[in-house]
Amino acid sequence: QKEVEQNSGPLSVPEGAIASLNCTYSDRGSQSFFWYRQYSGKSPELIMSIYSNGDKEDGRFTAQLNKASQYVSLLIRDSQPSDSATYLCAVNDNAGGTSYGKLTFGQGTILTVHP
Amino acid sequence: NAGVMQNPRHLVRRRGQEARLRCSPMKGHSHVYWYRQLPEEGLKFMVYLQKENIIDESGMPKERFSAEFPKEGPSILRIQQVVRGDSAAYFCASSGRDGYTFGSGTRLTVV
Numbered sequence: 001q002k003e004v005e006q007n008s009g010p011l012s013v014p015e016g017a018i019a020s021l022n023c024t025y026s027d028r029g030s031q032s033f034f035w036y037r038q039y040s041g042k043s044p045e046l047i048m049s050i051y052s053n054g055d056k057e058d059g060r061f062t063a064q065l066n067k068a069s070q071y072v073s074l075l076i077r078d079s080q081p082s083d084s085a086t087y088l089c090a091v092n093d094n095a096g097g098t099s100y101g102k103l104t105f106g107q108g109t110i111l112t113v114h115p
Numbered sequence: 116n117a118g119v120m121q122n123p124r125h126l127v128r129r130r131g132q133e134a135r136l137r138c139s140p141m142k143g144h145s146h147v148y149w150y151r152q153l154p155e156e157g158l159k160f161m162v163y164l165q166k167e168n169i170i171d172e173s174g175m176p177k178e179r180f181s182a183e184f185p186k187e188g189p190s191i192l193r194i195q196q197v198v199r200g201d202s203a204a205y206f207c208a209s210s211g212r213d214g215y216t217f218g219s220g221t222r223l224t225v226v
Contacts, residue, residue, distance in 0.1 A: 004157075006157075034215075042219070043206055043217040043218060043219050043220050044158065044206070044217050045217070046214070046215065088157055088158065090158075100146055100210055101163070102148060102160045102163050102171060102174075103148075103150075103158075103160065103215070104160065105150075105157040105158040105159070105160075106157050107156055107157040108156075108157045
């Protein structure tokens with residue numbers, strides 16, 4: 001049974017701080033890793049994807065992947081109240097860059113950014 | 116270019132009735148996935164379909180649930196004889212070369 005684990009939180013950070021979200025996965029065959037943001041009552045929206053070990057930056061977001069430790073994280077710099085949402089980590093068996101196949105999701109981490 | 120279209124957005128069924136959830140993938144996408152999300156939980160994979168074929172149904176409950184993606188028309192997730200435990204948000208996604216996109220979901224309530 002492939003598993004993806006996240007701390008459900010809630011994680012509370014002050015506005016302007018760095019929010020750090022963590023995720024571990026059990027299947028060493030996982031190839032592609034995704035972070036989704038989900039506002040209450042809405043569908044998930046993709047914010048970051050990462051396929052290789054190391055860091056990937058996109059604006060205020062940085063994804064970090066360590067395949068040896070089976071660990072992926074998301075850093076949000078200069079957190080804003082609008083970042084308050086549930087963040088879902090997801091993994092896929094397919095090689096990076098492809099967009100096919102099922103995603104295995106963690107249970108999500110609730111992030112609250114307070115003014 | 117419309118995204119993934121799901122309908123209805125909200126569906127209320129009495130215990131024992133049938134629920135039919137529809138999903139039209141993005142234009143150009145031929146791969147469809149169904150996920151279920153219980154309150155306060157992450158998304159759980161149910162089934163992966165291509166046109167007229169079920170690729171992976173490892174997440175589907177053994178009874179009462181079925182899915183299809185016919186040559187013409189939307190993908191259908193069918194739940195027979197619904198029970199209160201089926202109450203959840205059901206999300207459809209489609210994928211193609213340009214990525215993976217989720218629909219807005221159908222919120223099923225069984226009363």
